[in-house]
Amino acid sequence: MSSPAAHPVFKLGEICVCFQKETPYLAKVIGVEVKDGVQQYTIHYEGWNNRFNEVVPGDSGRVIKGTLEEYQIANNLPIKPSSKYQGRKSRKVESRASSSLGGxxxxxxxxxxxxxxxxxxxxxxxxxxxxxxxxxxxxxxxxxxxxxxxxxxxxxxxxxxxxxxxxxxxxxxxxxxxxxxxxxxxxxxxxxxxxxxxxxxxxxxxxxxxxxxxxxxxxxxxxxxxxxxxxxxxxxxxxxxxxxxxxxxxxxxxxxxxxxxxxxxxxxxxxxxxxxxxxxxxxxxxxxxxxxxxxxxxxxxxxxxxxxxxxxxxxx
Structure with missing residues (x-):
């Protein structure tokens, strides 16, 4: 019988929530492997460049099931943009709008x-x-x-x-x-x-x-x-x-x-x-x-x- 680690909790391509310094972000599992008996997930943060992808151990507690919105609703948190990239982009939009309204x-x-x-x-x-x-x-x-x-x-x-x-x-x-x-x-x-x-x-x-x-x-x-x-x-x-x-x-x-x-x-x-x-x-x-x-x-x-x-x- 194969070990439990051979059957990852998350499937390839599954949407999830991944924590960075206690802050949740919408993410996607783009790679699954087992290393030293521990599930390893390659995580891509939605809205981020691929260079921010990282491998997160399955036993780290940083990856949970569901979407970011579902997590925010379940924990009575305000709905926020699903990625840090969106927050940075909004500031660029504000800067561009400001400059377009007159010099x-x-x-x-x-x-x-x-x-x-x-x-x-x-x-x-x-x-x-x-x-x-x-x-x-x-x-x-x-x-x-x-x-x-x-x-x-x-x-x-x-x-x-x-x-x-x-x-x-x-x-x-x-x-x-x-x-x-x-x-x-x-x-x-x-x-x-x-x-x-x-x-x-x-x-x-x-x-x-x-x-x-x-x-x-x-x-x-x-x-x-x-x-x-x-x-x-x-x-x-x-x-x-x-x-x-x-x-x-x-x-x-x-x-x-x-x-x-x-x-x-x-x-x-x-x-x-x-x-x-x-x-x-x-x-x-x-x-x-x-x-x-x-x-x-x-x-x-x-x-x-x-x-x-x-x-x-x-x-x-």
Whole structure:
């Protein structure tokens, strides 16, 4: 009879969780052998380069069954990215987004500048191996694209700052959008609604997505979505108790966030099928913003000179 070590607990290709200094990471068994009567597993960390592969003894206690998400749920831990590589990549995205939102001295002609900045509005496609529907398409209508283009022009070439709305914050926009839906459906309706009623289902998807967008906005708004001239004011506001960005910033900052939505959405926890519903909800919101953008954006009048610049210095 063969020894127990000849039959590894983990199979070749099996997904597992491997610990590094007491921190769990999603991993995969890419090699199995027995050495001195002990099972040896060659581990590949998901999202890491192959040079980080390592051999882990089966009796080390570092490798356990299941996925990282299952481990986090079982131990009441917050859901985190499945690999350290993702955490490093998110910082690169933040750095790239920060640099793409304006520099200290832009001297290019406005037409050339506008062409370069149009990349900001292009929908990004994110490919993930663990989700069947891998893309979230966000289409910016021409009025919404023009808002972002004008925002780039006013903030970078004319050196103005955006007036924060007294009425028309992200909270206000989303509240009015939800109220505009037929029957003013509430999230609790989801569990009472017949599943064959497509219109009602889309309404509930719209409500859920809109509320999630507010939370997403409060989480993501920061220096990477602000021009340099806006950051000092933002830091002062953040220091206030109970600060919520969605109560202070309006449609322009919302569109900036949506223009980069896919880059941040790519780091969400695994949720197969979610992309389709998110796309439906965002499309409904974008249709509303297109129809009502003039209520929340006044073109050049939405901007003003910084407090330390005389009004006579405005570039026309």
């Amino acid at each position: 200290s001295d832009i001297q290019e002609e406005e037409e050339v500048f506008t062409t370069r900045r149009m990349r900001l509005m292009e929908p990004r496609r994110v490919v993930r191996d663990d989700v069947a529907d891998k893309k979230v398409e966000i289409e910016f209508s021409e009025p919404l694209r023009q808002i972002l283009l004008n925002d780039c022009r006013m903030m970078s070439t004319r050196k103005t700052v955006l007036r924060l709305p007294d009425d028309g914050s992200v909270e206000d926009i989303i509240a009015r959008y939800v109220d505009s839906m037929e029957d003013n459906l509430k999230p609790s309706t989801l569990y009472l609604m017949p599943t064959d009623n497509v219109e009602d289902i889309n309404q509930v998807i719209g409500v859920y997505t809109a509320n999630a967008i507010v939370n997403y906005f409060n989480l993501l708004l920061g220096s990477h979505l602000l021009y340099p001239s806006e950051r000092a004011d933002y830091r002062k506001r953040v220091e206030r108790i109970g600060f919520r960005a969605s109560e202070h910033y309006g449609i322009v900052h919302l569109l900036r966030m949506l223009s980069r939505f896919n880059e941040y959405y790519s780091y969400r926890p695994k949720a197969p099928g979610l992309a389709k519903y998110v796309e439906t909800g965002i499309k409904m919101l974008m249709d509303y913003l297109t129809a009502h953008h003039q209520e929340y954006y006044l073109g050049d009048d939405s901007y003003e000179l910084p407090p330390d610049v005389p009004s006579t210095s405005r570039v026309r």
